[in-house]
Amino acid sequence: MKKVIARKEDEKAKLKAKILGTAREIVIREGFGALSIRKLAEKIGYAPGNIYLYFAGRDEIAREICRQSYVEMLAGVEQAASVKEPMERLKALLKSYADFAEARPETYKLAFMQDPQFNEVMFRQTAIDEENGAGRRAFGLIVD
Numbered sequence: 001m002k003k004v005i006a007r008k009e010d011e012k013a014k015l016k017a018k019i020l021g022t023a024r025e026i027v028i029r030e031g032f033g034a035l036s037i038r039k040l041a042e043k044i045g046y047a048p049g050n051i052y053l054y055f056a057g058r059d060e061i062a063r064e065i066c067r068q069s070y071v072e073m074l075a076g077v078e079q080a081a082s083v084k085e086p087m088e089r090l091k092a093l094l095k096s097y098a099d100f101a102e103a104r105p106e107t108y109k110l111a112f113m114q115d116p117q118f119n120e121v122m123f124r125q126t127a128i129d130e131e132n133g134a135g136r137r138a139f140g141l142i143v144d
Contacts, residue, residue: 016054018044020068023061027110032062069111070135073100081141093142
């Protein structure tokens with residue numbers, strides 16, 4: 001019985017990752033305005049209602065993509081923040097930020113440079129990140 005439950009949990013995690021990956025592709029290729037639950041469902045071959053089992057809507061999907069981006073960025077920023085000498089630390093932090101953008105241009109664009117509609121939803125209408133989330137921690141390391 002435990003094997004069946006574990007397999008179902010694994011299948012759910014894979015579908016959630018597929019939803020997020022496909023949503024990321026849509027937003028990067030066509031912009032945030034083009035992301036809809038119906039289009040997303042069509043691309044992954046599921047009914048739109050299935051997506052609502054994992055996410056409340058497209059804004060939640062976009063926020064989750066941004067949160068994942070912040071986690072990726074935090075890994076590099078934390079390492080750079082450990083440099084002791086202030087000028088070298090600043091250089092390392094800026095390099096880490098730039099390296100993230102260069103290595104993952106599509107993720108960087110989505111999380112930090114997307115179209116005005118996306119920015120309005122993500123940055124002004126609701127908080128993307130929890131109080132101690134990866135995004136806030138990463139930017140805190142850069143500015144502190």
